[in-house]
Amino acid sequence: MSTATDAPPERSMTDAAPRRGRRIAAWVSIGLALLVIGGIGGAMSAAYQWAQRDALDPDSAGPAGTRAIAEILRDHGVEVRVERDRASAAEALGTGRATLVLPDAPALSDDALAELADAATDVVLVEPRARTLDLLLPGSAPAGVAPDEAIDPGCEVEDALRAGAVAPGAVYAGDDGCYPASDGFGLVVGSVDGGRVAAIDARPLFTNEHLAENGNAALAVNLMGRHPLVVWYVPSPADTDLADTNPSLGDLTPPWVSAVIVLLLIAGIAAGVWRGRRFGPLVAERLPVTVRAxxxxxxxxxxxxxxxxxxxxxxxxxxxxxxxxxxxxxxxxxxxxxxxxxxxxxxxxxxxxxxxxxxxxxxxxxxxxxxxxxxxxxxxxxxxxxxxxxxxxxx
Structure with missing residues (x-):
């Protein structure tokens, strides 16, 4: 009798160990899967952020960066200062005759762009849009894309003549320009208050992967190296003077909301682990009525x-x-x-x-x-x- 009564507990103990091991292995697998997914998401986010920063950045050695032309200018005795906020760029431009390299800056107002350009002797617009062109080069506007082939200068601008043929990307309509293609020019030049404003699509010409093609490097040095100082302004959404921008969801909510959301998520996961139950074996239910065959x-x-x-x-x-x-x-x-x-x-x-x-x-x-x-x-x-x-x- 004692043997019969002791056998079931032994079987239950031997069966419980594999079940406990499988349960632990399942939770470990879930944790590893979450870590892998989080790592992949973080890597993708970092890659996207780096790609955004890489475009036309003079500190970037990537294919879309412009570090090569910045180093070439320094080798020619030109000081290149990379500024990432408008106040620092304006302060650097106030030290003497300088060239402002200005990418498209949608976060700045028209007054801020005009004030920054007025502080420079020359301005080189390396990726202009319609608003910037109309503000700093009145009468010019985007006019399409040039064919993928080298084009001779076709103008009297000395900087373009010394550089030779290039293959411009976007072209712009204007009164005076070089590299004619389609209905515009690959380079548009205008004189303003004893200085000069030039507009050119720098992505297919001045980035690291294209700088060695045709006369791209010579044209970049000729346009940017006319003065002993180059102030290269790198705009960012944080450097803005626009007061009427649409607020984000984070701006509209109090600071403590994010912490509360994270705390609720952690509490929900903890409650699921605490109260969660796995499906066990089927249990035979006694019916209230038994009908004989x-x-x-x-x-x-x-x-x-x-x-x-x-x-x-x-x-x-x-x-x-x-x-x-x-x-x-x-x-x-x-x-x-x-x-x-x-x-x-x-x-x-x-x-x-x-x-x-x-x-x-x-x-x-x-x-x-x-x-x-x-x-x-x-x-x-x-x-x-x-x-x-x-x-x-x-x-």
Whole structure:
């Protein structure tokens, strides 16, 4: 008795260890998956941010950066100062004659752009848009894209003539320009208050990957190196003077909202771990009523009798008999009724037509015929069983 009572606890303890190990392994796998997904997301975000910073950045050695032209200018004795806020750029421009290299700056207002350009002797717009062109080079505007081929200067500007042919990207409409293509010029030059403003698409010309092509490097040095100082302004969304910008969701919510959201997420995860339940084995539920098979059979028989349809009842009896006879003869469950009838006649030696009449053809017209058919079905099934499994004679 003691052995029988001690066996179940031992089995439960041995079964609990693998289940606990699988549960721990599942949580470890979930944690590793979250770490991998977070790492991939962080890497993609960092790559995107680096790609945004890389474009036309004089401190970037990537393909889209412009560090190469900045170093070439320094080798020619030109001081290059990279400024990332407007106040520092204006302060550097106030030290003497200088060239301002100005990419497109959508975060600055028209007044801020004009004030920054007025502090410089020369301005080189390296990626101008329509607003910047209209503000600093009145009468000029974007005019499409040049074909992908080198174009001669076709103008009297000395800087372009010394550089030679280049393959400009975007072209601009204007009164005076070089590298004519389509309906504009790859380089537009204008004189302003003893200085000069030049507009050019720097991405296909002055970036690190394209600087060595055609006369790109010479043109960049000629445009930017006219004065001993180059102030290269790198704009950013944070360096803005626009007061009516649309606030973000973070600006509209109090500072404590982000911390509360993070805390709620952590609390939700902790609650899920604490109260979570895995699906266990199926539990047999005791039904309030148990119906015996004989009662179900009798109830169905009463329904058939009340309906007065002996043929339907005969079909149900024949289906059951055919299934059992087919199993006795080793036939497939889906074999047709004529095949089962022929096999039964062949095994028992009975008349084939008589067996088919019992299993298929005879139609009962009354309850008496149904009772007679039931008896004949039972006798046929017994004959098949006897032929398949003959009783051994007693010793």
């Amino acid at each position: 004989s009662e179900t059979t009798e109830g169905r028989a009463r329904l058939y009798a009340r309906a007065g349809d002996p043929l339907h009842a005969a079909d149900r009896l024949r289906i059951g008999a055919l299934r059992r006879i087919a199993a006795l003869l080793g036939l497939a469950p889906n074999d047709a009724a004529p095949e089962v009838a022929d096999a039964a006649a062949g095994r028992t030696g009975l008349d084939r037509r008589a067996v088919r009449g019992i299993l298929i053809d005879d139609i009962p017209r009354s309850d008496a015929d149904l009772v007679a058919l039931t008896t004949r079905l039972r006798d046929l099934e017994d004959a098949v069983r006897t032929a398949v499994r003959p009783e051994r004679s007693p010793r």
